[in-house]
Amino acid sequence: MSAVFSGLALILLVATLLMQQREIRMQRHELALQREELASSRAELHRSAESDLRALHVQLTQLAMDDPTLAEVWNDFPGEPPQTLRQNLFANLTFSHYLLLYKWGNITEAELVARVQTLVQSPAFDRYWRASRSAKEILPADSDEGRLFRIFEQAIHESRRQGSPPTP
Structure with missing residues (x-):
């Protein structure tokens, strides 16, 4: 009986390890997607900031052109x-x-x-x-x-x- 319980415990342990491995793969995939989204967001923020800076440059130039x-x-x-x-x-x-x-x-x-x-x-x-x-x-x-x-x-x-x- 003890051997049966040990065998079941071993099977449960292996199943748990396989599920954890699957969960880790899913988390890695999710992290990779989040990194891509973050990189995209950073690029968009940079472009937006650059656009705002460009608008300021145009305003300053307009002031200089007027005066x-x-x-x-x-x-x-x-x-x-x-x-x-x-x-x-x-x-x-x-x-x-x-x-x-x-x-x-x-x-x-x-x-x-x-x-x-x-x-x-x-x-x-x-x-x-x-x-x-x-x-x-x-x-x-x-x-x-x-x-x-x-x-x-x-x-x-x-x-x-x-x-x-x-x-x-």
Whole structure:
């Protein structure tokens, strides 16, 4: 009788271990799903924060465009007349807009080059680009803004090679 109870206890122990192993697998799977959800939530929060920061940048730029005395605080384009300063600030917003489109995957590199080739035909944008180029060319090559700078440079080069330089 003792052997029967020992055998039953052993069977129950094995069954319990198998159930615990199954439960652990299910918990691991659940944890993996939670990690994926957390990573997705973090990415979405980051994108939302980036969007909020971008909106603040637009507001600050708008203030500077409306009041040249405020633009002097940034001092990105010292000594420029108010009209040129507003154009440069707007051109910078345009560059930043393309940066977000590119960074978030809403535009392909080929589409971006085509749009930039049109944009760089503007004398006002060309003036902005010449004024801000030195600050952009030192950006890390592997950063989104550094990659975008190189795409703009490629588009400018191709546009000029095709014989349509911007008019001063």
